[in-house]
Amino acid sequence: MRNIPFNKPYNFGKEMDYIKNVIAGGKTSGDGEYTSKCQSILEHQLDAHNILMTTSCTHALELALQLIPLQEGDEVIMPSYTFPSTANSVLLQKGCVVFTEVNHDDLCIDVNRIQEKITEKTKVIMVVHYGGNACDMDAIMAIARKYDLYVIEDAAQGFLSTYGRQALGTIGHFGCYSFHETKNISAGEGGALAINTLNPDVVKRAEYIRQKGTNRKDYCLGNVEFYQWVDVGSSYCPSEILMAYLYAQLEQIEEIHEKRVTIFNHYQKLLEKIDSNKIMYYATGNSFGGFNAHIFYMIFNKPSYAIYFMERLKEKGIAAYTHFIPLHVSKMGQSLGYHVDDFPYERDLYKKLVRLPLYPSMTEDVLQQVMMAISEVLKELDHREDIPDDINRYSCI
Numbered sequence: 304m305r306n307i308p309f310n311k312p313y314n315f316g317k318e319m320d321y322i323k324n325v326i327a328g329g330k331t332s333g334d335g336e337y338t339s340k341c342q343s344i345l346e347h348q349l350d351a352h353n354i355l356m357t358t359s360c361t362h363a364l365e366l367a368l369q370l371i372p373l374q375e376g377d378e379v380i381m382p383s384y385t386f387p388s389t390a391n392s393v394l395l396q397k398g399c400v401v402f403t404e405v406n407h408d409d410l411c412i413d414v415n416r417i418q419e420k421i422t423e424k425t426k427v428i429m430v431v432h433y434g435g436n437a438c439d440m441d442a443i444m445a446i447a448r449k450y451d452l453y454v455i456e457d458a459a460q461g462f463l464s465t466y467g468r469q470a471l472g473t474i475g476h477f478g479c480y481s482f483h484e485t486k487n488i489s490a491g492e493g494g495a496l497a498i499n500t501l502n503p504d505v506v507k508r509a510e511y512i513r514q515k516g517t518n519r520k521d522y523c524l525g526n527v528e529f530y531q532w533v534d535v536g537s538s539y540c541p542s543e544i545l546m547a548y549l550y551a552q553l554e555q556i557e558e559i560h561e562k563r564v565t566i567f568n569h570y571q572k573l574l575e576k577i578d579s580n581k582i583m584y585y586a587t588g589n590s591f592g593g594f595n596a597h598i599f600y601m602i603f604n605k606p607s608y609a610i611y612f613m614e615r616l617k618e619k620g621i622a623a624y625t626h627f628i629p630l631h632v633s634k635m636g637q638s639l640g641y642h643v644d645d646f647p648y649e650r651d652l653y654k655k656l657v658r659l660p661l662y663p664s665m666t667e668d669v670l671q672q673v674m675m676a677i678s679e680v681l682k683e684l685d686h687r688e689d690i691p692d693d694i695n696r697y698s699c700i
């Protein structure tokens with residue numbers, strides 16, 4: 304029996320050729336030809352004013368928070384159901400993280416619970432486009448305008464999904480993308496920041512911070528004779544080797560996208576047919592626009608059903624995983640003063656949610672094998688009422 308992974312990077316393109324070009328050219332540090340090519344593709348694809356390539360989405364988030372800039376004690380509202388990077392970026396600027404709820408179906412920020420969390424100190428709303436589902440950006444931008452807040456989009460999972468005609472990540476003040484191995488377009492590690500304001504000072508500062516607090520960019524453009532220390536900064540500029548790899552990936556956007564969507568649609572049709580009474584919800588795609596098919600998830604009625612399902616798939620050689628331990632439940636969230644029971648839906652979500660294997664190189668054969676296994680296990684599950692709810696084995700990535 305073949306082992307079927309959860310995710311597999313897709314690289315049947317020109318990755319090696321481009322990397323060899325970089326090495327042969329001798330310029331392996333950042334901001335060379337491939338960085339600029341990636342930037343252009345992204346600006347075109349997303350219809351974005353200003354894209355800066357970064358070493359990760361985590362770094363793009365950190366850069367965005369520095370650009371606002373956040374003052375000590377400023378409050379940032381974000382869902383508890385997200386990846387730690389969303390919250391770390393705030394704590395690194397000495398801001399306060401204020402967690403909020405997500406919708407029970409698309410797992411995006413619940414817009415009806417935002418206003419009650421706004422105080423005098425609130426400065427930013429951070430939204431997370433979960434699994435490629437768009438948050439309700441019109442409602443969020445309206446709240447932001449009413450209370451004069453910034454909006455940062457954590458679009459790590461939202462690359463190539465849209466809200467209406469607008470690309471996710473280009474609607475709030477800043478948008479952050481990830482090209483981590485597990486994302487739709489991957490470079491191992493990597494990311495990008497969309498700066499959606501037209502204020503040239505913000506763009507300039509972003510360039511300084513990204514390049515170790517120096518005006519290296521001005522120097523490279525021939526505008527100044529020397530480059531020097533001009534601001535507090537860090538090093539968020541990816542190497543050309545990484546950008547060469549990413550460029551090859553970006554050239555395959557259409558192919559990767561189509562393959563993911565096809566698999567997603569098969570899963571969705573299968574679950575429509577099965578109609579199991581053990582499943583509370585399964586992914587149906589982005590209700591606000593184009594969809595990148597980043598994750599296919601199922602939410603079971605009880606944790607024990609999800610565990611049984613994952614364990615049985617594993618026995619059949621198929622990897623399936625749950626997702627984020629909500630930040631308010633995690634060790635760090637607890638140390639910020641949150642209680643496990645603060646958000647009961649989110650508290651239990653990660654125990655009930657299962658993500659299915661989804662990667663572009665999945666063959667028709669493998670897909671059929673996975674779908675067969677899903678049908679079998681769900682049938683078994685429907686005939687069982689006796690699964691204890693105290694099993695404590697969760698596979699998590």
Ligand SMILES: *Cc1c(COP(=O)(O)O)cnc(C)c1O
Nearest residue numbers: 359360361386388459481482483
């Ligand atoms: C993957 C992910 C990140 C982190 O992205 P990196 O590029 O690995 O830093 C941040 N937020 C969310 C929601 C993610 O899924």
